[in-house]
Each structure stands twice: as C-alpha cells, then as structure tokens.
Amino acid sequence: MTAQRRRALVTGITGQDGGHLAQLLGEKDYEVFGLVRGQNNPRKAAVEAEFPDVTLIEGDLADPTSLVRAIEISNPDEVYNLAAVSHVGFSFTNPTLTLDVTGKGVLNLLEAVRLSGRAEHTRFYQASTSEMFGGLDYNRPGAGYDEDSLFHPRSPYGVAKLYGHWIAKNYRESYGMFVSCGILFNHEGERRGREFVTRKITDAVARIHLGLQSHIELGDLWPKRDWGYAGDFTRGMWQMLQHDTPEDFVLATGQTQSIEDFLTLAFAEIGIDDWRPLVRQNPAFLRPAEVDILLGNPAKAESVLGWKREVSFEQMVKLMVEHDIALNSPAA
Missing domain, CATH: 3.40.50.720 (NAD(P)-binding Rossmann-like Domain)
Structure with a gap:
C-alpha cells in the first residue's frame, strides 16, 4: 500500500x-x-x-x-x-x-x-x-x-x-x-525582494558593473545584522x-556584519575596493527608530x-551578486 x-x-x-x-x-x-x-x-x-x-x-x-x-x-x-x-x-x-x-x-x-x-x-x-x-x-x-x-x-x-x-x-x-x-x-538570498537593503545593494552593484546605473542611495550604513x-x-x-x-x-x-561590510564584499565581486564614491546616503531612507545590532544564539x-547553516555570509553575497549580474545582463 x-x-x-x-x-x-x-x-x-x-x-x-x-x-x-x-x-x-x-x-x-x-x-x-x-x-x-x-x-x-x-x-x-x-x-x-x-x-x-x-x-x-x-x-x-x-x-x-x-x-x-x-x-x-x-x-x-x-x-x-x-x-x-x-x-x-x-x-x-x-x-x-x-x-x-x-x-x-x-x-x-x-x-x-x-x-x-x-x-x-x-x-x-x-x-x-x-x-x-x-x-x-x-x-x-x-x-x-x-x-x-x-x-x-x-x-x-x-x-x-x-x-x-x-x-x-x-x-x-x-x-x-x-x-x-x-x-x-x-x-x-537571490529570492529576496529588491525593496530590502541586501538585494537593493546586490542589484545596484550588478547594474553598476553592467553600466546601467552610476550609484546607489542608502540610509544608515552602520547597523549590524546577523545575516x-x-x-x-x-x-x-x-x-x-x-x-x-x-x-x-x-x-x-x-x-554580525554591518551594511558597510555587505557593501565591501558585494563591490569586491566586481573588482571595486573603494565603494564610497558610488554610495550616497539619502535621508528619505532613515527610520524613526533604528536597531543598532542584532546577534542571535542558535545553540538550541x-x-x-541538529540544524546548522551551510552557506557562509561571504558565499551568500557572492551568490546574490552573480545572480543579479546574470539577471540584469542584456542577454538574460
């Protein structure tokens, strides 16, 4: 049966x-x-x-x-x-x-x-x-x-x-x-919506690499997250x-890593070490109350x-940038 x-x-x-x-x-x-x-x-x-x-x-x-x-x-x-x-x-x-x-x-x-x-x-x-x-x-x-x-x-x-x-x-x-x-x-990850800061970054990095845009506008760069x-x-x-x-x-x-850390890894994927000239802070993206740091303890x-992560932070950023380069490519 x-x-x-x-x-x-x-x-x-x-x-x-x-x-x-x-x-x-x-x-x-x-x-x-x-x-x-x-x-x-x-x-x-x-x-x-x-x-x-x-x-x-x-x-x-x-x-x-x-x-x-x-x-x-x-x-x-x-x-x-x-x-x-x-x-x-x-x-x-x-x-x-x-x-x-x-x-x-x-x-x-x-x-x-x-x-x-x-x-x-x-x-x-x-x-x-x-x-x-x-x-x-x-x-x-x-x-x-x-x-x-x-x-x-x-x-x-x-x-x-x-x-x-x-x-x-x-x-x-x-x-x-x-x-x-x-x-x-x-x-x-690569399925994340572009309204979220991580995907906003990797999509912009891909488009900058392909000559489709000149810079990216973000809010605070200092908050740290457990990504x-x-x-x-x-x-x-x-x-x-x-x-x-x-x-x-x-x-x-x-x-934890900061948004600056995320930017550093993402731009490194397209061979750019100094990303600051390409990033502008826009007050419109600042929140009334921000969370400084979020760090989790997954011991339980x-x-x-028996859960454990398999994809590192560095691997995740690389995957996202590569995905968005392919997605934004004229041949896609």
Missing part, C-alpha cells in the same frame, strides 16, 4: 522564504498548497511557472473566511505561516495594515485551523523575527539573543510580529495545538515541525534539531 503524501499549506508562498520552502517540500514529496492574495497578484504567475505542482488558493490573512476555505481545500498536515507585511521601513508609514496582516492575521489563521477540527492533527509554524528583540535590553553582549531573551520591538513591524508570536504561543498552551515559532534572524542564507533557514522551519514537541527556536549564524536549534 502506497503511503499517503503529506500535505502542507504555505502562506507567503510568493515571497523569498515561500519559494525556498516550496522547493524544499517538493523535494520531500509533499503535496504543497500556497495561499496567494488577490486576483491580480503580480507574483502569482512566477510561482505557477517555477512550481507547477503547487496548488494555489486565493486568500488573505486579513479575511478569516478565506482562511477557513483554504484549510478546507488543503486539509494540511503542516501549515507554514510566512505571510506578512514584512518591510520594516514600510511598517512606519503603514502601521495599521502591518498590524492587520502581520499581527491579527496570525490569529485568523490559527482560528481557521482550530475551527476546522484539525487542531489536533495539523502542525503549525509561525514565522517570528529577531526584530522583536529590537536591539535593546542587550544584557548578554557577545552571546546573542536566545529563546529566553527580553523583547523590545522598535518598529510597527516588530510590534505586530510580537503579537503574532504571543498569540501563537497562547494557542499552543490553550488548545494543545502543535505550534512552533521560529525566531529568525536576518536571512537573505544568513534563506535556504538554510527554511530548512530549519521544516525541522521544527518534525520535532517531537512544539517549541520555539532561534535560527541565526551567531555572527543546533543541539535539539
């Missing part, structure tokens, strides 16, 4: 992590369903082209009825909630939308699973974030934030994510649902739902799940 394929519903499948996760689950022979928002979602066609075996369901985290329908159609063994209004800068100018989707959307999806009668059978992954820590109350310098560190979000995005994190834990404790939260530090590769982190998401018990895990590299994930 043939074993039944596991079924997974992925929200945010049109985003960076959604693409990596769709690829991973496909390789593991899951039947994958993806939630897409709106009839004219510009990224829908790209997902259909890259992942023809994924079944797309229209729905919106801010629309509870559509989520109930998505659960009924997908009948999932695993739910990965990756969808969010996830750009920190955007959240300052659109705080209400950010809360409705990134915060209350988690509640809506948890309720859809619970009311469907699948609460005892569906494992739920909630994408939490290092932005919940906020860079303050950093009482263990050098050790990095872990699962027991204090939260102090410094943006509407971080606040909304913290609500989603706590409501997910509440449903785990109140209803006995298998809910695991992954507190992920910054993770980037890893998105493919490694989505593998960690899957590992959390294969664990015997629902728990929360930090995924991070345990190292490494020891309990």
